[in-house]
Amino acid sequence: MAEPVLEIRNLSKSFGALKAAVGVNFDLMPGEIHALIGPNGAGKTTLIHQIAGTLTPDEGEIRFLGKDVRSLSVAERARMGLGRTFQVSSLAQEFSALRNVMLAVQARQGTSFRFFRPVMSDPSLTEPAMAALQRVGLQDRADVPAAELSHGERRRLEIAIALALEARVFLLDEPMAGMGPDGSRELTAFLDELRHQAPILLVEHDMDAVFALADRVSVLVYGRVIASGPAAEIRRHPAVREAYLGEGA
Amino acid sequence: MSAALFIEQLLNGLQLGFMLFLMAAGLTLIFGVMGLINLAHGSLYMVGAFACAIVAAATGSFWLGLAASLAAAAAAGAIIEVLVIRRLYARDHLDQVLATFALILIFSEGARWLFGSFPLYLDIPSALGGAVRLPGGATYSAYRLAIIGIGILVAVGLWLLVSKTRLGMRIRAGESDREMVAALGVDIGLLYTLVFALGAALAGLAGAMVGALQSVQVGMGEPVLILAFVVIVIGGIGSIKGALVGALLVGVTDTLGRFLLPRGFELFMGTSDAATVGAAIASMLIYLVMAVVLAVRPQGLFPANR
Amino acid sequence: MRREQTVNACLILALLAAPVLAQLAGEPFFITLATRVTILALAATGLNIALGLGGLVSFGHAAFFGIGGYAAGILATHAFNGMPLFLGIPGTNQMPVIWIVAMAAAGLLALPIGVISLRTSGVYFIMITLAFAQMIFYFAISWPAYGGEDGLSIYVRNAFPGINTLKPMPFFLICFSLLAVALLVFSRLRDSRFGAALEAARQNPERLAAVGIAPNRIRLAAFVISAMVTALAGALFSDLNRFVSPSMLSWQMSGELIVLIILGGVGRLAGPLAGATLYVLFEYALGGITEHWQLFLGLILLAVVLFARGGVIGMLAGRAKHG
Numbered sequence: 001m002a003e004p005v006l007e008i009r010n011l012s013k014s015f016g017a018l019k020a021a022v023g024v025n026f027d028l029m030p031g032e033i034h035a036l037i038g039p040n041g042a043g044k045t046t047l048i049h050q051i052a053g054t055l056t057p058d059e060g061e062i063r064f065l066g067k068d069v070r071s072l073s074v075a076e077r078a079r080m081g082l083g084r085t086f087q088v089s090s091l092a093q094e095f096s097a098l099r100n101v102m103l104a105v106q107a108r109q110g111t112s113f114r115f116f117r118p119v120m121s122d123p124s125l126t127e128p129a130m131a132a133l134q135r136v137g138l139q140d141r142a143d144v145p146a147a148e149l150s151h152g153e154r155r156r157l158e159i160a161i162a163l164a165l166e167a168r169v170f171l172l173d174e175p176m177a178g179m180g181p182d183g184s185r186e187l188t189a190f191l192d193e194l195r196h197q198a199p200i201l202l203v204e205h206d207m208d209a210v211f212a213l214a215d216r217v218s219v220l221v222y223g224r225v226i227a228s229g230p231a232a233e234i235r236r237h238p239a240v241r242e243a244y245l246g247e248g249a
Numbered sequence: 250m251s252a253a254l255f256i257e258q259l260l261n262g263l264q265l266g267f268m269l270f271l272m273a274a275g276l277t278l279i280f281g282v283m284g285l286i287n288l289a290h291g292s293l294y295m296v297g298a299f300a301c302a303i304v305a306a307a308t309g310s311f312w313l314g315l316a317a318s319l320a321a322a323a324a325a326g327a328i329i330e331v332l333v334i335r336r337l338y339a340r341d342h343l344d345q346v347l348a349t350f351a352l353i354l355i356f357s358e359g360a361r362w363l364f365g366s367f368p369l370y371l372d373i374p375s376a377l378g379g380a381v382r383l384p385g386g387a388t389y390s391a392y393r394l395a396i397i398g399i400g401i402l403v404a405v406g407l408w409l410l411v412s413k414t415r416l417g418m419r420i421r422a423g424e425s426d427r428e429m430v431a432a433l434g435v436d437i438g439l440l441y442t443l444v445f446a447l448g449a450a451l452a453g454l455a456g457a458m459v460g461a462l463q464s465v466q467v468g469m470g471e472p473v474l475i476l477a478f479v480v481i482v483i484g485g486i487g488s489i490k491g492a493l494v495g496a497l498l499v500g501v502t503d504t505l506g507r508f509l510l511p512r513g514f515e516l517f518m519g520t521s522d523a524a525t526v527g528a529a530i531a532s533m534l535i536y537l538v539m540a541v542v543l544a545v546r547p548q549g550l551f552p553a554n555r
Numbered sequence: 556m557r558r559e560q561t562v563n564a565c566l567i568l569a570l571l572a573a574p575v576l577a578q579l580a581g582e583p584f585f586i587t588l589a590t591r592v593t594i595l596a597l598a599a600t601g602l603n604i605a606l607g608l609g610g611l612v613s614f615g616h617a618a619f620f621g622i623g624g625y626a627a628g629i630l631a632t633h634a635f636n637g638m639p640l641f642l643g644i645p646g647t648n649q650m651p652v653i654w655i656v657a658m659a660a661a662g663l664l665a666l667p668i669g670v671i672s673l674r675t676s677g678v679y680f681i682m683i684t685l686a687f688a689q690m691i692f693y694f695a696i697s698w699p700a701y702g703g704e705d706g707l708s709i710y711v712r713n714a715f716p717g718i719n720t721l722k723p724m725p726f727f728l729i730c731f732s733l734l735a736v737a738l739l740v741f742s743r744l745r746d747s748r749f750g751a752a753l754e755a756a757r758q759n760p761e762r763l764a765a766v767g768i769a770p771n772r773i774r775l776a777a778f779v780i781s782a783m784v785t786a787l788a789g790a791l792f793s794d795l796n797r798f799v800s801p802s803m804l805s806w807q808m809s810g811e812l813i814v815l816i817i818l819g820g821v822g823r824l825a826g827p828l829a830g831a832t833l834y835v836l837f838e839y840a841l842g843g844i845t846e847h848w849q850l851f852l853g854l855i856l857l858a859v860v861l862f863a864r865g866g867v868i869g870m871l872a873g874r875a876k877h878g
Contacts, residue, residue: 052765054761054764074765075763075768075770086762090761090762090765092755094754094758095755100762103755103763104766107766112751112773114749115743116744117747117748118743118746119747119748165767286681333857342677342678343606343821348860350856354852355850355853358850358853359847361847475685478685478686479682481682482683525699529697532694532697533694539683543671543675544671544674
């Protein structure tokens with residue numbers, strides 16, 4: 001049996017009285033899409049933050065590629081291959097789409113302490129970046145500043161950045177948010193293909209997308225994983241139906 | 250070194266501390282509520298000192314001068330808030346620094362134009378001209394003690410204002426959520442003007458009181474402003490409690506450092522060398538304290554919840 | 556050629572032409588004025604690396620400007636009186652050595668200041684850099700060995716091999732060459748990988764960390780480089796005035812350096828040059844009319860901040876473009 005790429009054991013995190021994670025266990029196997037669902041405020045984004053390194057867990061273990069990453073910084077984890085997209089697009093707003101992706105290519109290639117060669121005339125940066133833009137269909141928008149891209153384009157740019165990082169794992173925080181039906185369908189097809197490159201931890205509210213894509217689903221409610229298993233099983237799970245009925249869905 | 254001398258220096262430190270608190274409280278309140286960094290706060294201090302000196306000279310009454318300093322600084326504060334400052338709330342800190350730096354130039358050169366470069370003098374009111382005998386036999390300036398007393402009163406008053414009153418509730422709400430306050434139907438523009446004028450009045454009060462100890466002149470505000478920055482950085486920007494603790498820490502550290510360090514170095518070296526080295530290090534001491542505090546707690550001692 | 560490049564070229568040519576014309580017209584005072592513009596532009600170009608590219612609002616760059624100034628003053632004093640500096644090391648009046656010492660001293664100082672200051676951000680960063688500069692300012696005032704409050708005179712302007720630095724024109728050309736080199740360094744730096752990371756650290760540090768580049772290491776390097784360039788300008792400034800005093804370390808000086816950048820255009824290559832030109836011309840023109848020229852400078856500055864963001868370069872060449 002294969003080793004999990006990402007493994008979370010007994011993770012706990014609270015903010016004062018608010019418990020964002022209580023003994024959470026979660027893993028991600030090679031080639032799979034493991035979706036994390038749950039009502040707002042359940043602690044999904046907090047979990048992503050802890051995996052990415054922007055928040056430190058109170059207790060528990062996070063192993064990535066078999067290595068305990070808790071003492072590593074955000075940048076060090078990213079260099080190991082944690083490719084993350086943000087729930088609200090987080091881009092270098094003044095840079096063009098191309099330069100946003102080039103930043104990821106540059107990071108992957110190693111040191112940024114190179115002071116003289118202009119990046120725009122360096123094909124080892126521009127070509128892979130252009131290729132990543134092409135894969136998400138943004139090649140015609142390469143020169144447009146990130147601030148002027150549409151919402152959907154920004155979401156795709158986030159994914160292009162993760163692609164350019166040659167991530168070993170994708171952490172996608174609500175990639176469908178605000179995409180509209182056509183956009184969601186397109187992105188769903190794209191993610192279905194992406195899983196062959198690296199496994200995906202998918203946090204998503206769009207249940208159509210989740211059940212179309214996910215191999216496994218875990219349900220997080222008030223910081224606890226109340227159910228976890230193959231997608232078909234989770235769909236019928238009474239606790240899940242209750243949690244979602246409780247939310248009015 | 251006698252105990253009386255030490256007590257005197259300690260009280261001088263507290264007096265400096267409470268004076269800094271008057272400056273720092275306004276700065277930190279303005280930053281906490283409006284998110285604005287105001288370099289021109291030192292100019293409001295100067296406005297207070299000038300108003301006090303001029304009115305006191307014209308009427309012969311220090312107390313009328315003091316009232317005038319509060320009124321003039323509050324009015325100057327309200328005017329610049331309406332004309333300039335409120336355009337800066339939504340801007341980044343760089344723009345705020347630049348615009349309020351420009352205000353310093355305008356205030357300083359304006360004051361030089363009107364009153365010239367020569368310092369004005371302001372006498373300590375006769376009722377407080379004497380010395381007070383402290384328990385233990387030491388004596389201390391009644392006026393400086395009064396500054397400490399006013400500092401304590403202001404600290405208590407601010408605490409009551411922020412935690413017990415309707416205005417304070419709005420200030421605290423404005424700190425956490427501008428939109429919510431606006432939704433409650435509070436005129437947020439008026440609230441901000443009031444908070445700014447309050448901070449300005451405190452700065453003016455500090456300027457007037459210090460004006461009687463030193464001279465009243467253009468440029469008097471900026472050294473105090475920078476000390477007040479050190480205070481709020483140490484205390485935690487936005488926290489009134491932090492401003493109080495930071496101000497007393499800075500006041501006492503600075504005063505006792507200047508007093509004790511040269512004497513301490515005499516143990517290792519000749520008197521004149523010790524005086525030089527001691528004075529040089531004492532002048533840097535509060536900045537070293539600040540560096541240490543920040544190295545340990547980058548958000549200051551009492552980080553405000555922002 | 557892009558419009559900004561045209562504007563930049565015109566500014567640089569004008570800076571070079573002004574003293575030549577002054578020389579021909581027999582008005583050496585204007586050469587000194589142009590030298591002042593050049594040196595202030597160099598100092599602000601240094602700050603522009605940290606502030607313009609990296610978004611680090613350092614309100615303490617006077618510290619580095621002054622350190623450069625004192626390096627020149629102290630070395631020159633020891634060369635003049637023949638006393639060794641310390642441990643038998645002699646002073647020097649050779650500009651290249653002085654420049655290296657000035658830059659090294661500022662770099663070594665900027666490193667710990669940067670490490671501590673970069674633990675914070677926003678307003679805290681502004682105030683901490685200010686406070687560190689004040690610390691050095693008060694040290695300079697209370698340390699009597701090099702003049703304390705009164706400052707330090709340089710009796711003979713320092714020398715450069717093969718050039719007569721005592722004449723205004725050759726000294727201007729030295730300063731101009733250094734500014735040209737600094738502008739070249741700035742533009743290469745901005746377009747390099749380091750520059751890309753630095754500009755990204757300004758725009759969105761979370762994003763930069765998420766692709767695997769730690770923002771603070773980039774910022775620290777930028778802060779140190781920035782301090783070194785400003786220190787070089789400081790060394791030239793004390794040679795221009797043949798005098799160095801604590802006022803070079805004062806918070807007003809830090810404020811002025813920021814003002815130069817804002818007047819010219821934040822993060823723009825020629826922003827500091829445009830700003831310094833404008834500033835010195837204001838000072839000269841308004842200063843001839845009224846001794847209260849700073850009042851009007853304040854009003855103009857206020858107007859620029861409130862209504863004309865982007866500065867001179869922004870007005871002449873439009874918005875900044877990022878490839």
